[in-house]
Amino acid sequence: MTVADVYVEFGAREARDVSPSYERLAYQVASDRELLDRLAGLPEPKRQPNLLFAVVRLLGGPVTDPAGFRAFALERWDEIAAQMLVRATQTNEAGRTAALLPVLAALPQPLALIDVGASAGLCLFPDRYAYRYGARTVGAGLPLLDCTATGFTTPTRLPRVVWRAGLDLNPLDVTDPDDVAWLDALIWPEHTHRRERLRQAVAVARADPPYLVRGDAVTDLPALAAQAPAGATLVVFHTSMVYQLPDPQAFADVVRSLPARWVAVEDPALTGAALPAPPSDALYNVLSLDGVPLAWVRGHGQSVTWFAQDSLT
Known part of the structure; x- marks a missing residue:
């Protein structure tokens, strides 16, 4: 191309x-x-x-x-x-947690989270945000994340997170104005709602700065995973990150070797599976759990269209 x-x-x-x-x-x-x-x-x-x-x-x-x-x-x-x-396109879109929430809420609680390609770690707070799926709202406070939900019953509870960590080659600092300025620059010009959402999510993260580790997604992930507390379901997740890896298969092999559940929102071509037709000609990612495709997701988490039949757990 x-x-x-x-x-x-x-x-x-x-x-x-x-x-x-x-x-x-x-x-x-x-x-x-x-x-x-x-x-x-x-x-x-x-x-x-x-x-x-x-x-x-x-x-x-x-x-x-x-x-x-x-x-x-x-x-x-x-x-x-x-x-x-x-620089890299480290778009830290908190709205993507609306696509992650149906899976995270269904897993055995409590959770220990690792976001690979975490940027500033704003997606590490799915338990601190509020979500609106049509007429149903889950959680309270700000930001309130709107998501169109099709084909599944929306969550009735937030996940319980007892540990959270991020891994990134160049983690961004929510307390650094220059890093936050870059996150703002990555938001598209008409998206004033996303800019406000960024400010609200940064306020959440600044109140309890996430544990972010500078490291490689393949070679440094096992050591970080080993720090997760016993008794919690370890979840390794990532959103629109794999395209930046030099060897996506090596990353997948490492994740599968861990005692963890694997949640991804990535390019459909990376699933290696036969998929139903997407809802439209627009660009969609695929939500998957442990490598099994579950739903079509718009890039900023604004819609989730479920197509999987099997139970999440």
């Missing part, structure tokens, strides 16, 4: 009906030879639209005006490229 193809697909499948600004930018970049040539000079994992657009936002550039974006990007490309090389 060419760089132009990547941007066309992003515009058509990820940004369409979600972010008109990013849809326009994606198509512009896909047709702009100067920008494509500059992107081609970066390592493949660093060419992704989310990373480019977030860095431009971080540097104060325009992302709602394609002409202004192009001028800014070409004029300050060296600075943009330098930032893209050292």
Whole structure:
């Protein structure tokens, strides 16, 4: 797939009906030879639209005006490229916990959680947020996470978490304004509700900063898992992270070797299983438990469409 193809697909499948600004930018970049040539000079994992657009936002550039974006990007490309090389799309979307909750609430309690690719660890607090699945609300407080639930009975309780930890090559610090600014830059321009949600989730995490370990998802996960308390169900989970790994199979082998339940929200291509048709042509991830696909999930946790028949437990 060419760089132009990547941007066309992003515009058509990820940004369409979600972010008109990013849809326009994606198509512009896909047709702009100067920008494509500059992107081609970066390592493949660093060419992704989310990373480019977030860095431009971080540097104060325009992302709602394609002409202004192009001028800014070409004029300050060296600075943009330098930032893209050292940063990653560590989108720490608390809304994704709404997709995790049906599984976490059904597992034997209490839970010990490890988020692999934790960023700032905001997804480590599924027991501290509130959720609204249609007419049913679970939990109290802020943020209140809205999720459209189809094909399953929504949870009636929050999980009981007695230990939580995150693993990341570059963990972000919720008490560091610069790290929080990067998380904000990763939020798409029209998504004011996500920006408010980020502020609320950061407030939760700052009140009880999560235990985050700088390390590799493959080589350092077993040692972190060994720190989990006895008597709790150990759950290793991750959301939209595996695409960044050099060897996803090695990671899967390590997780399967642990005395843990494995919850993932990832690209459907990574399941290796036959799946039913998704609800629409939009981009969906797949929620799975111990490698068994359960449901289609929109990228920010805004909808869960269940297709599995077997019991969660």
